[in-house]
Amino acid sequence: MRLSDIDQLFTPAAVAVFGASDSEGSIGGMVFRNLLAGGFKGQCYAINPKYQEVAGESCYSALSALDRQIDLALIATPAECVPAILDQCGGYGVKVAVVHSAGFGEHGERGAALQEKMVEAARRNRIRVLGPNCLGVMRPQHGLNASVGQDPPRRGNVALVSQSGAICTAMIDWSERRKVGFSAVVSLGAAADVDFGDILDYLALDTQTQCILLYVEGVRHARHFMSGLRAAARLKPVIVVKAGRHPAGTRAIKSHTGGFVGSSDVFRAVTERAGVVQVSELDQLFAAAQVFGARRRLAGDRIAIVTNGGGPGVLAADRTVELGLTLAQFSDSTRQTLEKALPGYWSHGNPVDIIGDAPPERYRLALDACLADPEVDGVLCILAPLVLGDPVATAEQVIQAAKLSRKPVLACWMGGNRVAEAQELLAEHDVPQFESPEAAVEAFSFLATYHHNQKLLMQSPAPLSYEDPPDVEGARLIIEGVMAEGRKILGTVEAKAILAAFRIPTMQAVVTRTPNEALMAAQALGFPVVMKINSPDLEHKSDVDGVKLNIDDAQSVRRTFTEILDRARRLRPDARLEGITVEHMASTRAARELMVGVTRDKIFGPVISFGAGGTKVEVLEDRALGLPPLNAFIIQTMIDNTRIVRLMGAFQHMPPMNRVALAKILQRVSEMVCELPEIIGMDINPLIGNDKEVIAVDARIQVDYRPPQQPTYGHMSIHPYPSHLIEHVQLPDGRDLVIRPIRPEDAEMEQEFVRGLSEQTKYFRFMQAIKELTPEMLVRFTQIDYDREMALIGVIEQEGKDVEVGVARYMSRPGGEACEFALVVSDHWRNLGIGARLMRSLMQNARSRGFRVMDGEVLTANNRMLALVKSLGFRIESDPQDVAIKLVTKVL
DSSP, X not given: OOOOTTHHHHSOSEEEEETOOOSTTOHHHHHXXXXXXXXXXXXXXXXXXXOSEETTEEEESSHHHHOSOOSEEEEOSOGGGHHHHHHHHHHTTOOEEEEOOOOSGGGHHHHHHHHHHHHHHHHHTTOEEEOSSOOEEEEGGGTEEEESOSSOOOEEEEEEEESOHHHHHHHHHHHHHHTOOEEEEEEOTTOSSSOHHHHHHHHHTOTTOSEEEEEESOOSOHHHHHHHHHHHHTTSOEEEEESOOSHHHHHHHHHHHOOOOOOHHHHHHHHHHTTOEEESSHHHHHHHHHHHHTTOOOSSSEEEEEESOHHHHHHHHHHHHHTTOEEOOOOHHHHHHHHHHSOTTSOSSSSEEOOTTOOXXXXXXXXXXXXXXXXXXXEEEEEOOOTTOOHHHHHHHHHHHHHTOSSOEEEEEOSSGGGHHHHHHHHHTTOOBOSSHHHHHHHHHHXXXXXXXXXXXXXXXXXXXXXXXXXXXXXXXXXXXHHHTTOOBOOHHHHHHHHHHTTOOBOXXXXXXXXXXXXXXXXXXXXXXXXXXXXXXXXXXXXGTOEEEEEOSHHHXXXXXXXXXXXXXXXXXXXXXXOEEEEEOOOOTTOEEXXXXXXXXXXXXXXXXXXXXXXXXXXXXXEEEXXXXXXXXXXXXXXXXXXXXXXXXXXXXXXXOOHHHHHHHHHHHHHHHHHOTTEEEXXXXXXXXXXXXXXXXXXXXXXXXXXXXXXXXXXXXXXXOOGGGOEEEEOTTSOEEEEEEOOGGGHHHHHHHHHTSOHHHHHHHHSSOOSXXXXXXXXXXXXXXXXXXEEEEEEEEETTEEEEEEEEEEEEOXXXXXXXXEEEEOGGGTTSSHHHHHHHHHHHHHHHTTOOEEEEEEETTOHHHHHHHHHTTOEEEEETTEEEEEEEEEEO
């Protein structure tokens, strides 16, 4: 695969600064001087027709006067000049530009129009643009300071990507005393073109970056953002701080960058599903960078606390419980080891209080014992500067213990001057150090959150479970009928029909328009009954006291019918009233009132919520959110994240609730959301559950027309596992071949497939000599987003085991019209047409996804591949830059 289209943003050989100047306060002058002062090894040129010299260097009137190849253009001119400069750059082959200039989308309608002109010029000239209104980019390892910031950061392995230039400069300043170094710093500004997704794609494969920090104000392209975020999080820790969590902050963001802002709790669900860690403060961002920079991972959330003071240990234990972490329970052998190593008056539990007179050796013994315990996932070591303590010598012991263990070790050396030297020592040796026990435990929780969210990232649910398939077309016909009548809210009976089509148990509802019809319905359904107002204009029936329960005789039915309608007419004269629905009263034996909802976030699309139900749902605010598609693991995580889960077990002589039935309903709701993009809102409330069953008692569904030309599952921010692409093919020798999209759990099979290839086949595929896939390559090859990329594998069953015999994959190119392919077939399974079959399926999928061109690179010596692509209609040309490579292209 070729280099990223923004590669030259980070590794340019030649840079031109448009607007470079010696004028006081000139942005272009600051950028040019920063380039010169940063130790940039490439060439940098000043472009400004007003000057012949800037900062002692020659200044050129235009690129035509320079007459040299430029990789990166830095533009700091008045905003109205930027489109013409991009046209100039396009004529000289510049591929990437940074626009520092302000005065675009953040400055009202005129600025927005100018920004659109800038974007059009960039697309016309095939230039990727970072900005506008951005600080720029820094790459310390290359001496590149292509920014307005004056002080470049120290070198390191942490990348920072921010929508705020001010946040970048502040964090660089703060990082100095925390000994945090950067591999890259990128200020996105208004992100009119290059956005989070593009930068994350690059950093995911950047060998200099081990950890990524994001400051996010708003997201424009949800699918691109999610794809980049998940791709990066599969390979390295990503930590996010989200601004605009409250209305006041949201208003400030809109005025600051003109960015789009989604719901804060939805964004939390997004980060969890993407396998990243979200923090709420900038200090926590650095804390997370410290613990992840130490390159230790957790296998759980069990923490051991070693301290020389009871008070700090108690504070740490309290914070552990508050954050939902687990205080480790030591094994018998660990307890025996501690009993032998510690004074008789130690705490005999966790926290391990080794007493205030503890010398460094006692710390080491306790720390080693805890780290060796399989019931411990990580250790927090706390030191208070007591008279008999030796902070530096103790730090040295902790450093040695940490180096010998794969488990994370965190330190909290409390105090100021007396522990300053020890704190410096810990930081220099990558032992995360914190100034308070609570902050240290919070940092440990980030590791635990990462471990949990990585499990969510690994999930690749299909849109349908294929267990008792739903009647999707029947449900769609109901919705189309409602919209054909000019309505967007389904009536109770219509909503329950949709639920029934997806096999969700409901209470049968009969619409009645007279008291006598209501009576006949009650007699047919059986007493007691429930009577509800039927109106598409009432979001909550309780607003007009429109629900009456436990009606158990004929006279009450007719009287209640009249009372409900009269009250509704009085309280909501504007509402359309379409009679009364009558239902059999659901059993309240051992019942819990639950709620399942669907909302359409303006950025991330459909979101499913679950929590406590009934009339107090808004007051209780007990809900967990999940992005569809869901599967059993995600559903159980959602349920466990609610408070009402505590009431689902046995209590007060009530048997435990049927969680299996509840999980099936959530799975069915996920299927509805995936298959019916017309649904933009839904409430199943209450959902009554007991030990036997879970039944939808009431439902409200809101629909709207789907946008024209929207692709399948285009309404979702996470593409489901495309199970509809599974094919069963018989090979010429009679064997059955299954062609299907790759899954994360195929990693071991994919590795075995590559190991089994001949050396020549490996070289033809990867264009380099390899023995097997690296862990990073394996993740990238098996955990894909099915949106911008696809991998179809051919699988044959041998001796009861699935064996991979071939794989074809594509990845989209910038612009979305072209994709690059790769294909390899096992040496043992040649001459059976497997490669051609995989490629035809791959091309068909690419065509259906809207790609117009498929291209690739094939080694000139790979005659077998060249013959195959020729038979498939690819055009074959020599690479003008490398005679050993053929460029192959097909219009789909």
